[in-house]
Amino acid sequence: MAELSDAEYQQFRALVDREAVREVILRNSRAIDRVDEELLRAVYWPDGWDSHSIFDGSFEDYVPWVIETLNGMIATQHNVANILIELDGDHAYTESYFIAHHKLLGEGGEERDMIAAGRYIDHIERRGDEWRIKHRRAVFDWDLNQPSTSGWNAPERKAMMERGTRGRGDPVFSRDHLT
Amino acid sequence: MGKIDDLLDKQEIMELSYRYSRACDRLDAELMTAVYWPDGTDDHGAFKGTAPDYVDWVMGFVGNWVSTHHDNTNILIDLDGDVAFGEVHWTGYYRYEIEGVLHDHLATGRYLDRYERRGDEWRIKHRTCLSDWSKIEPANAAMHEAGLANPLRGQRGKADHLYNLRNIAILEDAAE
Numbered sequence: 001m002a003e004l005s006d007a008e009y010q011q012f013r014a015l016v017d018r019e020a021v022r023e024v025i026l027r028n029s030r031a032i033d034r035v036d037e038e039l040l041r042a043v044y045w046p047d048g049w050d051s052h053s054i055f056d057g058s059f060e061d062y063v064p065w066v067i068e069t070l071n072g073m074i075a076t077q078h079n080v081a082n083i084l085i086e087l088d089g090d091h092a093y094t095e096s097y098f099i100a101h102h103k104l105l106g107e108g109g110e111e112r113d114m115i116a117a118g119r120y121i122d123h124i125e126r127r128g129d130e131w132r133i134k135h136r137r138a139v140f141d142w143d144l145n146q147p148s149t150s151g152w153n154a155p156e157r158k159a160m161m162e163r164g165t166r167g168r169g170d171p172v173f174s175r176d177h178l179t
Numbered sequence: 180m181g182k183i184d185d186l187l188d189k190q191e192i193m194e195l196s197y198r199y200s201r202a203c204d205r206l207d208a209e210l211m212t213a214v215y216w217p218d219g220t221d222d223h224g225a226f227k228g229t230a231p232d233y234v235d236w237v238m239g240f241v242g243n244w245v246s247t248h249h250d251n252t253n254i255l256i257d258l259d260g261d262v263a264f265g266e267v268h269w270t271g272y273y274r275y276e277i278e279g280v281l282h283d284h285l286a287t288g289r290y291l292d293r294y295e296r297r298g299d300e301w302r303i304k305h306r307t308c309l310s311d312w313s314k315i316e317p318a319n320a321a322m323h324e325a326g327l328a329n330p331l332r333g334q335r336g337k338a339d340h341l342y343n344l345r346n347i348a349i350l351e352d353a354a355e
Contacts, residue, residue: 081250082197141333143322
């Protein structure tokens, strides 16, 4: 990279930092959707803070709360779309749009869908070479709640496509099937 | 710089769509105006005209709705010097009243854009908005109803947490 001017090098570094910050946000979705505490602990700083609609507290308290909450659901998928990042040295201030799909059990044991739209407003901090979430505010914009109409759970459909699972049994954690 | 320049250009162009969504969803006319060149144009079907007139029109159009949320996903950009062309997939989550009943309107479509660089800055010169799919149904919004007083509820306008993006340190100090 010897041919880069100082200004060009700074631009290049900003691209690399931005990508690292973006991946922190995406790895959070992986941790949550696979209900993987170890991955989640690698996404936040140990002295981090999380504010969700019905939780506001230290990351240390957030972990057991969110794991228990997720274990009360059948499946989730957190899609992150628009990510706008303001970089300021070792600090990144970000807004990330999310759509979260949840499969839940209703009071009568029936499957229900809950879809929530919102935005993560994050302070992501670099310590050493690593970026992690220092403070997350999950701002809630929209929700939908209705009985599940999942056609893919019909027995004849189940063979059509492999199901994602929670925990390390999910195919994302193994590359054996990709050879 | 070659390929790195291309990355930087694409990054900047991609952020135009994100800022456009932010502006629409927060009803921020100033922010939306800054996404287009002043001599830019927009074709939203129901509206065809100049960018400044579009901003006025769209703020009025969605201003009476309860909320909007625009996800931008697949973004493909072709660079051609100081001009670029883009296709941007969008999914819109809209909530508004129909005859006094809250409804959800979900829609997908694409923006077809022409971008121009003038000086160091990229902006939209023309945006055409296409609709590909939609559905409308009565809202079943348990969290919406329950969360009206929630401090983490999204807002339109400057009360939203977005406008406190960098004041997080103050919140952190208060929490410690």
